[in-house]
Amino acid sequence: MRRYIPKELEAKWQQKWAGDKLYDPQDQLDTNDKFYVLAEFAYPSGDLHVGHWFTFTGADIFARFKRLQGYNVFFPNGFDAFGLPAEGAAIKRGVHPKDWTFSNIERMKDQYNTIGPSFSFKNEVITCTPEYYRWNQWIFLKMYEKGLAYRGKTLSNWCEFDQTVLANENIEAGKCWRCGNEVVQKEVEQWFLKITDYADRLIWPENPLVDWPESARIGQNTWIGRSEGMLIDFGGIEVFTTRPDTIDGATFLVLAPEHPKVAELTIDEQRTKVEEYVKQSKLKSELERKENKEKSGVFTGSTVENPYTHEQVPVWVSDYVLWGYGTGAIMAVPAEDERDGEFAEKFNLEIKPSSCNSTPEGKKKVNYHIHDWSISRQRYWGTPVPMVNCKSCGIVPVSYEDLPVELPYEVDYTPKGKAPLESNEEWLKVKCPKCGVDATRDPETLDTFFDSSWYFLRYIDPKYLDGPFPTELANKMMPIDIYFGGGEHTLGHTLYARFFTKFFQDLGLLDPNIPEFAARRIQHGIVLGPDGQKMSKSKGNVVNPDDEVKKYGTDAVRIHVAFFMPYDGVGPWISERIWGPYRFIEKVWNLCEKVGNVEPEREDLHQMHKTIKSVSEDIEAIKFNTAIAGLMEWSNYLTKRTEISKLEYETLLLLFAPFAPYVTEELWSILGHETSIHTHSWPVANSDYFEAAQAVIVVQVNGKVRTNLTVDTEIKNNQSEIEKLSLSNERVQKFLEGKEPKKTIFVPGKLINFLSN
Numbered sequence: 001m002r003r004y005i006p007k008e009l010e011a012k013w014q015q016k017w018a019g020d021k022l023y024d025p026q027d028q029l030d031t032n033d034k035f036y037v038l039a040e041f042a043y044p045s046g047d048l049h050v051g052h053w054f055t056f057t058g059a060d061i062f063a064r065f066k067r068l069q070g071y072n073v074f075f076p077n078g079f080d081a082f083g084l085p086a087e088g089a090a091i092k093r094g095v096h097p098k099d100w101t102f103s104n105i106e107r108m109k110d111q112y113n114t115i116g117p118s119f120s121f122k123n124e125v126i127t128c129t130p131e132y133y134r135w136n137q138w139i140f141l142k143m144y145e146k147g148l149a150y151r152g153k154t155l156s157n158w159c160e161f162d163q164t165v166l167a168n169e170n171i172e173a174g175k176c177w178r179c180g181n182e183v184v185q186k187e188v189e190q191w192f193l194k195i196t197d198y199a200d201r202l203i204w205p206e207n208p209l210v211d212w213p214e215s216a217r218i219g220q221n222t223w224i225g226r227s228e229g230m231l232i233d234f235g236g237i238e239v240f241t242t243r244p245d246t247i248d249g250a251t252f253l254v255l256a257p258e259h260p261k262v263a264e265l266t267i268d269e270q271r272t273k274v275e276e277y278v279k280q281s282k283l284k285s286e287l288e289r290k291e292n293k294e295k296s297g298v299f300t301g302s303t304v305e306n307p308y309t310h311e312q313v314p315v316w317v318s319d320y321v322l323w324g325y326g327t328g329a330i331m332a333v334p335a336e337d338e339r340d341g342e343f344a345e346k347f348n349l350e351i352k353p354s355s356c357n358s359t360p361e362g363k364k365k366v367n368y369h370i371h372d373w374s375i376s377r378q379r380y381w382g383t384p385v386p387m388v389n390c391k392s393c394g395i396v397p398v399s400y401e402d403l404p405v406e407l408p409y410e411v412d413y414t415p416k417g418k419a420p421l422e423s424n425e426e427w428l429k430v431k432c433p434k435c436g437v438d439a440t441r442d443p444e445t446l447d448t449f450f451d452s453s454w455y456f457l458r459y460i461d462p463k464y465l466d467g468p469f470p471t472e473l474a475n476k477m478m479p480i481d482i483y484f485g486g487g488e489h490t491l492g493h494t495l496y497a498r499f500f501t502k503f504f505q506d507l508g509l510l511d512p513n514i515p516e517f518a519a520r521r522i523q524h525g526i527v528l529g530p531d532g533q534k535m536s537k538s539k540g541n542v543v544n545p546d547d548e549v550k551k552y553g554t555d556a557v558r559i560h561v562a563f564f565m566p567y568d569g570v571g572p573w574i575s576e577r578i579w580g581p582y583r584f585i586e587k588v589w590n591l592c593e594k595v596g597n598v599e600p601e602r603e604d605l606h607q608m609h610k611t612i613k614s615v616s617e618d619i620e621a622i623k624f625n626t627a628i629a630g631l632m633e634w635s636n637y638l639t640k641r642t643e644i645s646k647l648e649y650e651t652l653l654l655l656f657a658p659f660a661p662y663v664t665e666e667l668w669s670i671l672g673h674e675t676s677i678h679t680h681s682w683p684v685a686n687s688d689y690f691e692a693a694q695a696v697i698v699v700q701v702n703g704k705v706r707t708n709l710t711v712d713t714e715i716k717n718n719q720s721e722i723e724k725l726s727l728s729n730e731r732v733q734k735f736l737e738g739k740e741p742k743k744t745i746f747v748p749g750k751l752i753n754f755l756s757n
């Protein structure tokens with residue numbers, strides 16, 4: 001037997017598989033045995049790091065496992081290719097974002113190949129291509145028609161100097177990253193998606209029909225924040241309360257600084273104070289306001305009537321009341337509510353106990369904490385908003401037959417305080433689709449989370465021309481059977497994807513009986529740097545497994561990924577440890593020489609079926625590390641024998657194939673097979689062999705037979721185990737008469753004799 005040299009055999013099989021299109025699903029994707037495996041597609045940053053390895057190895061192991069089980073597996077991949085980093089890199093290095101992105105994609109495809117993934121390559125989707133974003137625009141127009149895409153105002157981080165909205169990550173210590181000026185909160189007009197219309201349907205029920213982590217479901221429900229309460233009128237000011245029963249203890253009212261009634265209610269003596277306060281609160285972000293560590297506020301000078309007690313109560317302004325929630329005004333009950341209590345103490349306001357039993361006639365109202373989704377970005381590298389601004393008609397949608405509105409290549413994407421697309425005047429000019437006069441295009445682009453909200457449907461047929469995806473096929477393919485990804489996407493991506501799915505269902509594009517877009521969601525853990533710290537470029541502890549692949553081969557790195565910690569764990573990546581998996585592969589490799597013409601014994605079959613069972617269950621449960629441990633244990637058992645049967649060895653290779661696709665393929669061909677191991681079928685565990693075979697041990701005391709022990713053959717040769725079992729036997733104890741045996745004679749597998757005289 002030659003030596004195991006990963007480099008040679010991996011390159012060979014990779015080529016062969018690609019040539020044979022081994023992993024393209026069978027054309028009949030719509031059969032009942034379809035299995036859709038998905039891993040969150042990556043942003044083409046240009047380097048595939050350990051985190052990607054973790055996600056994609058997990059998904060690939062599962063895809064291979066299901067394929068061996070006979071499913072028609074669909075495992076596509078693509079690139080989430082729009083986004084700000086391309087612009088950042090372009091500004092820094094003078095490369096065009098498009099060129100930068102596509103060269104990264106080429107590089108990353110090669111890197112993906114080093115993982116050995118069984119992707120359905122022909123279904124690739126790249127979101128920055130007009131073939132894809134055309135359908136973003138189509139979906140946007142449909143949403144606009146249904147009133148779900150609208151122009152609205154929101155408080156945004158705003159830089160006065162650059163005249164632009166800033167994302168949270170572009171603010172450093174309250175200052176603009178570009179010019180260093182103070183960032184303020186300003187109402188800015190933007191495009192929104194009315195996700196709040198779907199809030200109720202996005203709430204997870206107690207017992208959902210799908211298998212998602214509880215933490216993700218609770219996280220989303222909290223984020224959506226359904227809250228049942230009442231609207232109560234206090235002299236023309238409506239408040240939202242979840243505790244109407246406490247109204248007899250409501251001793252003052254608090255308005256958000258943005259509330260339109262603030263100016264009206266402020267008396268002249270208080271005006272300077274109030275105006276100064278309103279100005280200051282614009283500097284605070286919503287988060288700072290929610291935390292509201294140091295209670296602050298001002299009195300307007302006015303009072304209104306409490307409709308229940310008929311007392312006059314003072315109206316205050318404070319930024320702990322948010323403008324974006326409820327009515328932006330509250331009735332404060334300092335005796336019951338902690339924040340109101342702190343506020344009352346600080347400003348010496350009346351604290352009156354409440355009976356908690358005074359619910360007035362009020363208007364019932366359900367509120368949601370989730371806001372509508374602001375989706376327009378003043379950036380270049382994204383999907384152009386398919387809208388036109390006309391002087392006489394206002395905002396007019398581009399007509400469907402004029403899609404896609406292509407992103408022009410020639411723009412000035414360096415920040416100038418306006419949307420980069422405005423710099424291409426040729427592109428900007430357009431005839432109004434309604435009246436035909438000169439008009440301008442909307443120069444904004446869509447949030448890239450729009451792109452990732454439905455890419456899994458486009459995978460089904462990336463070239464489809466009659467809509468975003470073919471309904472009939474999608475109804476058969478959906479839901480995704482298992483979706484691998486990160487816990488950081490709980491409140492963003494996966495929530496948006498659920499929203500889009502429901503929207504498609506409402507449009508009649510998708511079967512309304514599909515409960516969620518993914519039937520099972522798996523969240524991976526976190527790989528730390530070798531120093532046990534979170535990986536980050538600035539700490540210099542980012543690991544890229546390219547070198548390890550060169551050194552140990554793909555299979556060893558894959559096994560390491562599967563083995564070094566539970567899939568949802570948190571642990572450091574220590575490259576030297578890949579030696580372990582490498583040695584293990586060598587062991588499996590060397591076992592090939594032991595294959596002979598022998599019949600496995602009962603105990604051998606027990607070991608085999610036990611392993612088939614546990615490995616199958618472990619992979620299904622995403623316990624890759626224990627699956628590998630089970631395989632290691634069985635390999636040790638096989639290594640101790642002088643000869644093993646072909647059945648056992650082939651079974652070992654099959655169980656090992658999802659983890660180590662190359663070496664198992666090579667060994668499979670060495671055994672004389674002409675077809676790929678990956679198209680073979682997964683071994684079936686036979687329950688007849690789950691129980692270990694049993695052996696009978698004769699137990700003597702001072703040479704006389706006193707009893708028999710029936711034990712699992714696994715321990716029949718283990719003297720200490722047999723001793724322990726025998727000594728706890730009543731009859732043996734009786735004949736030992738309480739004495740310690742002076743000597744013990746053990747004939748492995750047959751007899752034990754205790755001498756006490």
Ligand code: ANZ
Pocket residue numbers: 227240241242243246320321322323324325326327328329330331332333336337367
């Ligand atoms: C009186 C009261 C008494 C309240 C009490 C609570 C406890 P959730 O569950 O989050 O919906 N509230 C209403 N609008 C607000 C806003 N824009 N900014 C800050 N707080 C606001 O909470 C609803 C409760 O939060 C409301 O019920 C209101 O205070 C406050 F013992 O009214 B409550």
Ligand code: ZN
Pocket residue numbers: 390391392393394396432433434435436437439
């Ligand atoms: Zn017009």
